[in-house]
Amino acid sequence: MSDNSENTTHFGYQTVDKAEKVGKVAEVFHSVAAKYDLMNDLMSMGIHRVWKRHTIACAGARPGNQILDLAGGTGDLTAKFSRIVGEQGKVVLADINDSMLKVGRDKLRDLGIVGNVEYVQANAEALPFADNSFDVVTIAFGLRNVTDKDKALASIYRVLKPGGRLLVLEFSKPTTEGLSKLYDWYSFNLLPTMGKIITNDADSYQYLAESIRMHPDQDTLQSMMEGVGFEEVSYQNLTGGIVALHKGYKF
Template identity: 75%
Template sequence: MSVSNNPQQNEKNDQDQTHFGFKTVDKTQKVNMVKDVFQSVAAKYDIMNDLMSLGIHRLWKRYTIDCSGVRSGHKVLDLAGGTGDLTAKFSRIVGDKGHVILADINDAMLKVGRDKLRDMGIVGNVDYVQANAEELPFPDNTFDIITIAFGLRNVTDKDKALASMYRVLKPGGRLLVLEFSKPSNELLSKVYDTYSFHLLPKIGQLVANDADSYQYLAESIRMHPAQEVLKEMMQAVGFEQTTYQNLTGGIVALHRGFKF
């Protein structure tokens, strides 16, 4: 294997690569690699969420909705919405005059979400769209609220995705990013690492017959930008009054930003 001594060529190679967990891969590969992960876990996704977080993910999502300012008549994009936990709650709040779009890049996750919501009787004000967060297929200034919960870390080009979200928000609209983050306490961080890298893959193997996907989950969390870095990334694409709040000691953080 030859290595280029041309700095411009090396820089280009770096620009063409990204991380998939702790691995370095070509950017063109990551979308399909992430797709394979979620194709594998889609059927057991809700069960694993409850097991992994001891049910606390429901409180994190409820808090996100409480912070969204959503009300009757709003148009909401639940991006990387997976099995539709946020969409279900948004649907009830926006009512008949509102509209919620559950969007996900993964067709298997989208199907699980659609089936679950329809079984719950949610049919009138929700649509389902397979979409890449980096290139959202919606007109400018469409949504009052965008949420992306536990999805941003899987996006290949996060800056491009944030810019795309900014574009489709209405002036006055807000983005909420709920994502695993960096624990604020060193002891908690060590306990969390032990859980993530030793117990989580074993639970994934036992319940979903897939240890590798949950190994990727643990690694992808560690590669996600820390709280202050993500805040700066949001500001760089135009979001204002950008803040974040640590939840459960920083294991999860909720970032908020407005478009004016």
């Protein structure tokens, strides 16, 4: 591998310096933070809520658990985990983007969720937590925006307790050609148009569509998780593989 390729990565379909990607992703989410929840509902026709509920159900969280909701954005998973872990537990809502964290904090406080939630601005590649800190780590629709996914997965593995588990909910590869073609048409025609109308930002939603296509497919992500030490790694396709839920354990 040449030095050049070692120093570059993809930002959607563009090739950029690795040092630039964090800033470019930050711009996207600063731009869309205020309308993020509304756009999620519109883009997925509300199905993202079903995917997230399923992730919660598969997480096996219990009262007293310590949970990291990584790239947790506006706090959908954190809100549900907060109620499950109770007063003796803790949920850390972590995101690299302070605009998203502020929206999430305001939303959860409006819901009356205080006390067992912490808010931390953090880069997934270098998590600022001690080894063996969490029973469960979730990352929902965030991994594809990380520059070095292997480094992020290794960082997550480090902060999980032995017996802990990671759940990655992420856009993936549709399982049939017909669905794939329909999904492509929707992603590259309707998504940027909706972004333009709702957030006055078509470019960010063009990036999101491209970033989904550049994300590793189901089997590749499974291998990446195994490569940093996760065991009993499995995945479940949701909505025909448009989204997949990966799960792995640290023993």
